[in-house]
Amino acid sequence: MKIHSPQTGKKGLNGHTILFLSLPKHDGHYTSTPWQIAAQLAKQNKVIFVDHPFTFVDLLTGFFKPGIKKRFKAFFGSKSFTKNDVHVILTPFVWPVNFLPKGKLYDFFSYLNHRILASRVNGYLRKHSIDSVIYVNSFNFYFPALHRYLKTSVVLDVYHCIDPMVKAFTVKHGQYLQQEAAQEADLIISTAPSLQKSFMDRGFQKSYLVPNAANFELFNKAVTDKTIYKKLDGIEGKVMGYLGNIERRTDFELLRRVLDQLPEWQLVLAGPVERQYVPVEIFEHKRIHFIGPVPHEEAPSVVRRFDVALIPFKCDEVSQGIYPLKLFEYMAAGKPVVSTNFNPDVLSELNEVVHVAETEEQFADFVLLAYATDSQEKMEKRIQIAAQNTWEQRAQLFSSYLIKELDLNHRLPYVA
Known part of the structure; x- marks a missing residue:
């Protein structure tokens, strides 16, 4: 079925295709903000969920872990499944890059990883004849430019900040990559007032707040x-x-x-x-x-x-x-x-x-x-x-910001 001509309304988005790229995984130890928002939006939209890939090192050192085995099997079988009405794409393995210093070598392997991940996502989009998406990068700053590799029209680009950066592993590349992802976005949605303010202080005026909630x-x-x-x-x-x-x-x-x-x-x-x-x-x-x-x-x-x-x-x-x-x-x-x-x-x-x-x-x-x-x-x-x-109320607020931006009709989509 081809997805097109979405409708909007005061109660929320309706009939859109929304592609979430999430740092937290769909099968992590605990539920996450992006998953909860995605599950709520899936009640009225086609929602595709792509979580952060494991690396080839993760594959070699943790082959028997359930999450890694599930993604390894995707090479030989189905590469997607549906959970809570959300269409989950099982991500391929990518090159480990965080240990590298900032520079040309990091950029090269990051480019390869973008291509690897985009290939899996594009295969799904092509199979399901999806010609446009609302793209939400939910704190996955490691892939700040994935939307540019998608073989579909990106009608809206959202950066979703769900946490401050604390750990040395994250801070090493995370701060400048998040800045890059934010600069690409049409609007930024954060989960805490101080996160929202930090983007506004850096000149991002379309910086909105959607706090966390409870199931x-x-x-x-x-x-x-x-x-x-x-x-x-x-x-x-x-x-x-x-x-x-x-x-x-x-x-x-x-x-x-x-x-x-x-x-x-x-x-x-x-x-x-x-x-x-x-x-x-x-x-x-x-x-x-x-x-x-x-x-x-x-x-x-x-x-x-x-x-x-x-x-x-x-x-x-x-x-x-x-x-x-x-x-x-x-x-x-x-x-x-x-x-x-x-x-x-x-x-x-x-x-x-x-x-x-x-x-x-x-x-x-x-x-x-x-x-x-x-x-x-x-x-x-x-x-x-x-x-x-509740997450239902938060999803309504989240979608209201998307509707507001869509109604402005201010930009042409990226077309790969």
Whole structure:
């Protein structure tokens, strides 16, 4: 079927073909912002999802990992499939380039990678007779020019910034590549106010904000479903918990001191661990329980065991660009939340339902206060606010910016 003549309306995009190029993978440990937005937009549009490729080194060193095996099999079988109404293209393997210094050699292999990835995408576009797309680069700055290699008309080019850059691996090439991707784009959409402002400060006037949200229906199951995640069965007593990536932004010194002040409490850290950032004493602490990555569908059974849910992020310049998905996920599950004041722009609007601590001592005090004073009324208030911050609503806002730009009809599409 040939996709053409899309319609727009006040309720959102309708009938377009939207191509997402995403840094987070569709089959990662946790769901991601681009995947959630893509799944919502797929209700009224044809949405194609292309995630960041593994490299040939990943293939050689991790051949038996499920994600790599799935992509290897795509060389000999189907190269795409449908998940939640989203058409996922399984990406080919590419050359490792991040270790290279900026310069001609990096540019050459980056060019080869663009060609490899574009070939797979163009094969899908050709097979399905797709003659135009809205292109969304969702934080995949490693492919800042992929749209120029597509054999279709790009009617709108969007750069979607979902996180600040923190790690040395990312910063090495990421900052100038993101600038390149942003300069190519017709508009930029960010997930946090400070990210939006950073683009505006650099002269990108079409810089918009679409904050993260929650899969409300999924996490709200924790209110009624009594199931507890199997790895938490043996943990007794009062539990404070964190669900998410355990890495550089986590304030481990804060957690250690809070545990010193709360000797009757257990701490659950659920999620993938980047071990190089975690102090040895945290791994060895008798009241800290690492339970590893949790399938997204089972996350509510983890949060249900929390008496108090935590967001223990460091308060630094980088953290101001974070808008964590877990904020509304915790509230959708009805749980009281204690957080550091890592992002005042976001947390100041939620001070009625989130305990925001300025010091380590206050953090511990708020854990006790949140536990002791929780009530049905407070739980319902948190759930109500979470219900106003769903991915469906965020997708409507996201699409409204696209519609606004499409209606301007200000540019000719790229045609390869």
